[in-house]
Amino acid sequence: MKQTKVLILGAGGAIAHHVIQFLQHHGNIHLTLFLRNKSHLKGIKGPNINIVEGDVLHHKQLNEAMKDQDIVYANLAGSLDKMARQIVEAMEKNGVRRLIFVTSLGIYNEVPGAFGKWNDSMIGNSLAPYREAADIIETSDLDYTVVRPAWLTDNEEVDYELTQKGEDFKGTEVSRKSVAAYIADLIQHPRKNIKASVGIDKPGTEGDKPSFY
Numbered sequence: 001m002k003q004t005k006v007l008i009l010g011a012g013g014a015i016a017h018h019v020i021q022f023l024q025h026h027g028n029i030h031l032t033l034f035l036r037n038k039s040h041l042k043g044i045k046g047p048n049i050n051i052v053e054g055d056v057l058h059h060k061q062l063n064e065a066m067k068d069q070d071i072v073y074a075n076l077a078g079s080l081d082k083m084a085r086q087i088v089e090a091m092e093k094n095g096v097r098r099l100i101f102v103t104s105l106g107i108y109n110e111v112p113g114a115f116g117k118w119n120d121s122m123i124g125n126s127l128a129p130y131r132e133a134a135d136i137i138e139t140s141d142l143d144y145t146v147v148r149p150a151w152l153t154d155n156e157e158v159d160y161e162l163t164q165k166g167e168d169f170k171g172t173e174v175s176r177k178s179v180a181a182y183i184a185d186l187i188q189h190p191r192k193n194i195k196a197s198v199g200i201d202k203p204g205t206e207g208d209k210p211s212f213y
Protein backbone atom coordinates (compact mmCIF):
# COMPACT_ATOMS: atom_id res chain seq x y z
CA MET A 1 0.00 0.00 0.00
CA LYS A 2 1.40 3.40 -0.99
CA GLN A 3 1.66 5.79 1.92
CA THR A 4 0.46 9.38 1.57
CA LYS A 5 3.41 11.60 2.38
CA VAL A 6 2.50 14.69 4.39
CA LEU A 7 4.85 17.58 5.16
CA ILE A 8 3.81 19.57 8.26
CA LEU A 9 5.42 23.03 8.32
CA GLY A 10 5.48 24.56 11.80
CA ALA A 11 4.99 21.08 13.28
CA GLY A 12 5.70 22.32 16.81
CA GLY A 13 2.66 24.61 16.70
CA ALA A 14 -0.38 24.02 18.87
CA ILE A 15 -2.90 22.98 16.18
CA ALA A 16 -0.24 20.85 14.47
CA HIS A 17 0.31 19.01 17.76
CA HIS A 18 -3.28 17.73 17.63
CA VAL A 19 -3.07 16.88 13.91
CA ILE A 20 0.00 14.76 14.64
CA GLN A 21 -1.88 13.00 17.46
CA PHE A 22 -4.77 12.25 15.10
CA LEU A 23 -2.58 10.88 12.28
CA GLN A 24 0.59 9.42 13.75
CA HIS A 25 -0.72 5.85 14.02
CA HIS A 26 -2.30 5.72 10.55
CA GLY A 27 -0.14 3.23 8.64
CA ASN A 28 -1.18 4.73 5.30
CA ILE A 29 0.21 8.17 6.22
CA HIS A 30 3.84 9.23 6.53
CA LEU A 31 4.51 12.51 8.36
CA THR A 32 7.52 14.74 7.86
CA LEU A 33 7.56 17.18 10.78
CA PHE A 34 9.38 20.38 9.81
CA LEU A 35 10.10 22.87 12.58
CA ARG A 36 12.72 25.28 13.83
CA ASN A 37 13.37 23.52 17.13
CA LYS A 38 12.66 19.82 17.44
CA SER A 39 12.58 19.93 21.24
CA HIS A 40 9.08 21.44 20.77
CA LEU A 41 7.83 18.02 19.65
CA LYS A 42 7.89 16.66 23.20
CA GLY A 43 9.03 13.12 22.44
CA ILE A 44 6.88 12.44 19.37
CA LYS A 45 8.38 9.61 17.32
CA GLY A 46 7.29 6.53 15.41
CA PRO A 47 7.83 4.44 12.28
CA ASN A 48 5.71 6.80 10.14
CA ILE A 49 7.44 9.96 11.37
CA ASN A 50 10.47 11.82 10.08
CA ILE A 51 11.64 15.00 11.83
CA VAL A 52 13.43 17.81 9.99
CA GLU A 53 14.78 20.93 11.68
CA GLY A 54 14.47 23.95 9.43
CA ASP A 55 13.06 27.40 8.78
CA VAL A 56 10.29 27.88 6.21
CA LEU A 57 12.00 31.08 5.06
CA HIS A 58 15.21 29.15 4.33
CA HIS A 59 14.88 28.37 0.63
CA LYS A 60 17.14 25.31 0.51
CA GLN A 61 15.79 23.70 3.70
CA LEU A 62 12.21 24.11 2.49
CA ASN A 63 13.00 22.70 -0.97
CA GLU A 64 14.77 19.67 0.47
CA ALA A 65 11.81 18.90 2.75
CA MET A 66 9.34 19.26 -0.13
CA LYS A 67 10.83 16.46 -2.24
CA ASP A 68 8.46 13.49 -2.82
CA GLN A 69 5.68 14.88 -0.63
CA ASP A 70 1.99 14.49 -1.56
CA ILE A 71 0.42 17.04 0.80
CA VAL A 72 1.77 20.15 2.53
CA TYR A 73 0.02 21.38 5.70
CA ALA A 74 1.30 24.77 6.88
CA ASN A 75 0.64 25.72 10.53
CA LEU A 76 2.68 28.91 10.75
CA ALA A 77 2.50 32.37 12.30
CA GLY A 78 4.05 35.77 11.63
CA SER A 79 5.11 36.78 8.10
CA LEU A 80 2.65 34.44 6.40
CA ASP A 81 2.89 36.41 3.14
CA LYS A 82 6.62 35.69 2.76
CA MET A 83 6.11 32.11 3.87
CA ALA A 84 3.22 31.52 1.45
CA ARG A 85 5.33 32.83 -1.44
CA GLN A 86 8.19 30.46 -0.58
CA ILE A 87 5.87 27.50 -0.05
CA VAL A 88 3.95 27.97 -3.31
CA GLU A 89 7.21 28.33 -5.23
CA ALA A 90 8.75 25.23 -3.61
CA MET A 91 5.59 23.18 -4.20
CA GLU A 92 5.45 24.17 -7.86
CA LYS A 93 9.14 23.40 -8.31
CA ASN A 94 8.76 19.95 -6.71
CA GLY A 95 5.44 19.04 -8.34
CA VAL A 96 3.49 18.92 -5.04
CA ARG A 97 -0.12 20.04 -5.57
CA ARG A 98 -2.14 19.73 -2.34
CA LEU A 99 -1.80 22.53 0.23
CA ILE A 100 -3.65 23.10 3.51
CA PHE A 101 -2.74 26.50 4.96
CA VAL A 102 -3.96 27.99 8.27
CA THR A 103 -4.70 31.73 8.35
CA SER A 104 -7.36 33.48 10.45
CA LEU A 105 -10.94 34.71 10.56
CA GLY A 106 -11.34 38.30 9.38
CA ILE A 107 -9.00 38.32 6.37
CA TYR A 108 -11.81 39.20 3.94
CA ASN A 109 -13.80 41.41 6.37
CA GLU A 110 -16.17 38.46 6.45
CA VAL A 111 -17.02 38.73 10.16
CA PRO A 112 -20.35 40.58 10.51
CA GLY A 113 -21.83 42.82 13.19
CA ALA A 114 -20.45 43.72 16.62
CA PHE A 115 -18.11 40.72 16.69
CA GLY A 116 -16.65 41.82 13.35
CA LYS A 117 -15.92 45.28 14.78
CA TRP A 118 -14.44 43.82 17.99
CA ASN A 119 -12.31 41.34 16.01
CA ASP A 120 -11.03 44.12 13.78
CA SER A 121 -10.11 46.28 16.78
CA MET A 122 -8.23 43.34 18.36
CA ILE A 123 -6.36 41.81 15.38
CA GLY A 124 -7.18 43.90 12.30
CA ASN A 125 -3.70 45.42 12.22
CA SER A 126 -1.95 42.05 12.11
CA LEU A 127 -4.13 40.48 9.41
CA ALA A 128 -2.54 42.11 6.33
CA PRO A 129 0.15 39.41 5.84
CA TYR A 130 -2.49 36.73 6.48
CA ARG A 131 -4.71 38.18 3.74
CA GLU A 132 -1.77 38.49 1.38
CA ALA A 133 -0.84 34.86 2.02
CA ALA A 134 -4.38 33.80 1.11
CA ASP A 135 -4.24 35.91 -2.08
CA ILE A 136 -0.92 34.33 -3.11
CA ILE A 137 -2.28 30.83 -2.55
CA GLU A 138 -5.64 31.48 -4.21
CA THR A 139 -4.00 32.82 -7.37
CA SER A 140 -1.70 29.79 -7.63
CA ASP A 141 -2.56 26.63 -9.57
CA LEU A 142 -2.29 24.50 -6.43
CA ASP A 143 -5.09 22.38 -4.94
CA TYR A 144 -5.39 24.48 -1.81
CA THR A 145 -7.60 24.78 1.25
CA VAL A 146 -7.10 28.01 3.20
CA VAL A 147 -8.38 27.46 6.75
CA ARG A 148 -9.73 30.44 8.72
CA PRO A 149 -10.26 29.54 12.40
CA ALA A 150 -12.30 31.57 14.88
CA TRP A 151 -10.66 32.57 18.19
CA LEU A 152 -8.83 29.47 19.41
CA THR A 153 -9.32 27.62 22.69
CA ASP A 154 -7.50 24.65 24.17
CA ASN A 155 -10.75 22.92 25.11
CA GLU A 156 -10.59 19.12 24.80
CA GLU A 157 -13.48 18.87 22.36
CA VAL A 158 -14.20 18.37 18.67
CA ASP A 159 -17.22 20.41 17.63
CA TYR A 160 -17.14 22.55 14.53
CA GLU A 161 -19.04 23.96 11.57
CA LEU A 162 -17.67 25.41 8.32
CA THR A 163 -18.40 28.49 6.23
CA GLN A 164 -17.16 29.07 2.69
CA LYS A 165 -15.56 32.18 1.19
CA GLY A 166 -18.27 34.71 0.31
CA GLU A 167 -20.41 33.70 3.31
CA ASP A 168 -20.54 35.55 6.64
CA PHE A 169 -18.37 34.03 9.38
CA LYS A 170 -20.52 32.46 12.13
CA GLY A 171 -19.27 31.80 15.69
CA THR A 172 -16.65 33.54 17.80
CA GLU A 173 -14.49 30.62 18.94
CA VAL A 174 -13.36 27.07 18.18
CA SER A 175 -11.00 24.59 19.84
CA ARG A 176 -7.57 23.90 18.34
CA LYS A 177 -8.49 20.23 18.55
CA SER A 178 -11.52 20.86 16.31
CA VAL A 179 -9.43 22.70 13.72
CA ALA A 180 -6.97 19.79 13.86
CA ALA A 181 -9.78 17.25 13.39
CA TYR A 182 -10.91 19.10 10.27
CA ILE A 183 -7.35 19.26 8.91
CA ALA A 184 -6.76 15.56 9.68
CA ASP A 185 -9.98 14.80 7.77
CA LEU A 186 -8.74 16.83 4.78
CA ILE A 187 -5.42 14.98 4.86
CA GLN A 188 -7.25 11.64 4.86
CA HIS A 189 -9.66 12.81 2.12
CA PRO A 190 -7.48 15.16 0.05
CA ARG A 191 -10.08 15.71 -2.68
CA LYS A 192 -12.37 17.49 -0.16
CA ASN A 193 -12.63 21.31 -0.14
CA ILE A 194 -10.15 21.90 -2.96
CA LYS A 195 -9.71 25.52 -4.12
CA ALA A 196 -11.63 26.61 -1.04
CA SER A 197 -11.13 29.11 1.77
CA VAL A 198 -13.00 27.75 4.76
CA GLY A 199 -14.04 29.43 8.01
CA ILE A 200 -14.24 27.14 11.05
CA ASP A 201 -16.06 27.88 14.32
CA LYS A 202 -17.92 26.10 17.09
CA PRO A 203 -21.69 26.01 16.53
CA GLY A 204 -23.67 28.15 18.95
CA THR A 205 -20.82 30.53 19.85
CA GLU A 206 -22.25 33.56 18.05
CA GLY A 207 -21.94 36.74 20.10
CA ASP A 208 -20.18 40.09 20.42
CA LYS A 209 -16.87 38.46 21.43
CA PRO A 210 -15.49 35.06 22.52
CA SER A 211 -16.81 33.80 25.87
CA PHE A 212 -13.35 33.99 27.46
CA TYR A 213 -13.11 37.79 26.89
Ligand SMILES: NC(=O)c1ccc[n+]([C@@H]2O[C@H](COP(=O)([O-])OP(=O)(O)OC[C@H]3O[C@@H](n4cnc5c(N)ncnc54)[C@H](OP(=O)(O)O)[C@@H]3O)[C@@H](O)[C@H]2O)c1
Nearest residue numbers: 010012013014015036055056057076077104149150151152
Ligand atom coordinates in the same frame (compact mmCIF):
# COMPACT_ATOMS: atom_id res chain seq x y z
N1 LIG B 1 -5.03 32.58 18.68
C1 LIG B 1 -6.16 32.67 17.99
O1 LIG B 1 -7.24 32.87 18.56
C2 LIG B 1 -6.13 32.50 16.48
C3 LIG B 1 -7.31 32.58 15.77
C4 LIG B 1 -7.29 32.37 14.38
C5 LIG B 1 -6.10 32.04 13.75
N2 LIG B 1 -4.94 31.98 14.48
C6 LIG B 1 -3.71 31.62 13.74
O2 LIG B 1 -3.69 30.21 13.58
C7 LIG B 1 -2.35 29.80 13.29
C8 LIG B 1 -2.02 28.52 14.01
O3 LIG B 1 -2.33 28.61 15.39
P1 LIG B 1 -1.48 27.80 16.50
O4 LIG B 1 -2.13 28.06 17.81
O5 LIG B 1 -1.24 26.41 16.07
O6 LIG B 1 -0.10 28.65 16.40
P2 LIG B 1 1.34 28.40 17.05
O7 LIG B 1 1.27 27.39 18.15
O8 LIG B 1 1.89 29.75 17.38
O9 LIG B 1 2.16 27.75 15.84
C9 LIG B 1 2.77 28.49 14.84
C10 LIG B 1 4.09 27.82 14.54
O10 LIG B 1 4.73 28.52 13.44
C11 LIG B 1 6.09 28.26 13.59
N3 LIG B 1 6.90 29.15 12.76
C12 LIG B 1 6.84 30.51 12.71
N4 LIG B 1 7.74 30.97 11.81
C13 LIG B 1 8.36 29.87 11.29
C14 LIG B 1 9.38 29.68 10.34
N5 LIG B 1 9.95 30.74 9.71
N6 LIG B 1 9.78 28.43 10.04
C15 LIG B 1 9.22 27.36 10.66
N7 LIG B 1 8.25 27.47 11.59
C16 LIG B 1 7.84 28.71 11.90
C17 LIG B 1 6.35 28.47 15.08
O11 LIG B 1 7.54 27.82 15.39
P3 LIG B 1 8.50 28.26 16.60
O12 LIG B 1 8.04 27.42 17.75
O13 LIG B 1 9.86 27.89 16.11
O14 LIG B 1 8.32 29.73 16.83
C18 LIG B 1 5.11 27.84 15.70
O15 LIG B 1 5.36 26.53 16.12
C19 LIG B 1 -1.46 31.00 13.65
O16 LIG B 1 -1.07 31.65 12.45
C20 LIG B 1 -2.41 31.90 14.44
O17 LIG B 1 -2.06 33.29 14.31
C21 LIG B 1 -4.94 32.19 15.83
